[in-house]
Amino acid sequence: MNTNAVSLWITGLGIWPLIVVLLPNLMFRRFGQGAGEKRKASLYQAIAIFLITTLAALIVELELTDIYFYAGLAVILLALVIFRRRIFPYRLKCAGCERMLDIKTLYFIDSNLCADCRVKNNEGM
Numbered sequence: 001m002n003t004n005a006v007s008l009w010i011t012g013l014g015i016w017p018l019i020v021v022l023l024p025n026l027m028f029r030r031f032g033q034g035a036g037e038k039r040k041a042s043l044y045q046a047i048a049i050f051l052i053t054t055l056a057a058l059i060v061e062l063e064l065t066d067i068y069f070y071a072g073l074a075v076i077l078l079a080l081v082i083f084r085r086r087i088f089p090y091r092l093k094c095a096g097c098e099r100m101l102d103i104k105t106l107y108f109i110d111s112n113l114c115a116d117c118r119v120k121n122n123e124g125m
């Protein structure tokens with residue numbers, strides 16, 4: 001495994017991984033203050049993607065092997081694990097009644113409450 005095939009493949013993707021992560025970010029405006037934490041989380045995810053693609057490009061540019069890529073990736077993944085509560089603040093179930101959340105609430109709304117529980121708590125939206 002003395003190649004840089006993985007780094008080469010990731011570099012070949014260009015900036016598309018970053019665009020895919022950042023596109024939903026444009027929709028956060030609609031949800032205003034109630035989505036601030038998850039908006040920041042999606043930016044942290046984009047930073048992680050940026051670091052990974054930059055690392056891959058660097059490996060290709062310096063003609064190193066994928067071993068260095070995996071080492072850098074391990075550091076990035078470790079940071080993701082350590083800061084997982086900030087970077088992945090998502091819950092599948094409502095924090096109030098344990099009902100499954102719809103995709104909009106799951107991805108955008110900070111409170112992690114279903115529509116009924118939000119009305120109960122007078123949050124609206």
Ligand SMILES: [Zn+2]
Pocket residue numbers: 094095096097098099113114115116117
């Ligand atoms: Zn609920």
